[in-house]
Amino acid sequence: MKAETASRRRDRRDSRWDEHRRARREQLVDATVAAVGKHGAGVGMDEIAAEAGTSKTVVYRHFADRSELYVAVCNRVAAQLTEKLRAAMTSTDHPRGMVAAAVETYLAFLEADPELYRFVVAHPLLDRPVDADPVSTLSDLVGDEAAALVALALRQAGRDPAAAAPWGHGLVGLVRAAADWWLRADRPMPRADLAAHLTELAWAGLRGLVPDSPAPHPEEKQ
Numbered sequence: 001m002k003a004e005t006a007s008r009r010r011d012r013r014d015s016r017w018d019e020h021r022r023a024r025r026e027q028l029v030d031a032t033v034a035a036v037g038k039h040g041a042g043v044g045m046d047e048i049a050a051e052a053g054t055s056k057t058v059v060y061r062h063f064a065d066r067s068e069l070y071v072a073v074c075n076r077v078a079a080q081l082t083e084k085l086r087a088a089m090t091s092t093d094h095p096r097g098m099v100a101a102a103v104e105t106y107l108a109f110l111e112a113d114p115e116l117y118r119f120v121v122a123h124p125l126l127d128r129p130v131d132a133d134p135v136s137t138l139s140d141l142v143g144d145e146a147a148a149l150v151a152l153a154l155r156q157a158g159r160d161p162a163a164a165a166p167w168g169h170g171l172v173g174l175v176r177a178a179a180d181w182w183l184r185a186d187r188p189m190p191r192a193d194l195a196a197h198l199t200e201l202a203w204a205g206l207r208g209l210v211p212d213s214p215a216p217h218p219e220e221k222q
Contacts, residue, residue: 025062028052029072033116041118074120078138081109085142095153095210100199102146103175107182107191114183121180139176143169153210163209171202 031052035043038051045066049056063069088101110117147168151161175198182194 021062025072028059028062028069029076032069032073033076036116036119037113041115041122043119074138077116077120078141081106081138082141082145084109086145089145089149095149095206096199096203098149099171099202099206100195102171103198103202104191104195106142106175107179107195110179110183111187111191117183139172140169143172146171150206150210157210159209167206174198174202 028048032043032048035048035051039047045056045059048069049059052059059069063072084105085102088105089098091101092098143165145168147164150168151164154161154164178194178198182188
């Protein structure tokens with residue numbers, strides 16, 4: 001009994017420590033995002049530690065190196081953007097509306113915090129290769145979401161959905177490339193105009209095969 005009691009106490013201590021570590025890591029990710037907002041995409045570890053009110057030594061207690069911290073920030077950004085895009089693309093049953101909503105949401109996300117986007121894309125903290133490029137992983141996730149919705153629209157139109165995957169991922173590549181240019185060029189046109197141009201270009205390729213009629217949501221096809 002004494003051994004079991006001691007084991008339970010250790011388990012509770014370990015659980016509390018694990019929760020503390022998770023909370024502290026989240027705080028450090030928050031501090032990194034805030035530091036990017038203050039210092040730009042080229043922020044360094046000194047600025048990040050200062051924003052967190054601690055030292056680099058303490059930061060490295062919770063993240064093995066700069067790359068691990070960078071990946072944690074990317075995962076935060078990916079989760080936020082994916083959630084917004086999923087909500088946008090399921091906010092309408094019309095395929096053209098889905099395209100327009102997704103393009104507008106992506107551009108609005110970038111414009112709201114361009115330095116954070118540049119931080120994610122430019123890999124400033126990477127000091128070693130990582131198992132998976134967070135930016136490529138994000139593009140794949142968004143491409144899969146787009147492909148699933150295109151596939152539903154194709155099936156509804158009685159067409160072969162085999163083209164959905166390349167179309168979905170191609171749309172993501174189109175929008176991302178144009179958005180990267182837009183930021184590099186210091187936003188030479190209003191976001192609404194860019195969103196309209198990209199929507200027209202994307203829909204010009206889809207409308208011949210995907211009619212703009214209501215499409216069922218993925219859960220309806222389960």
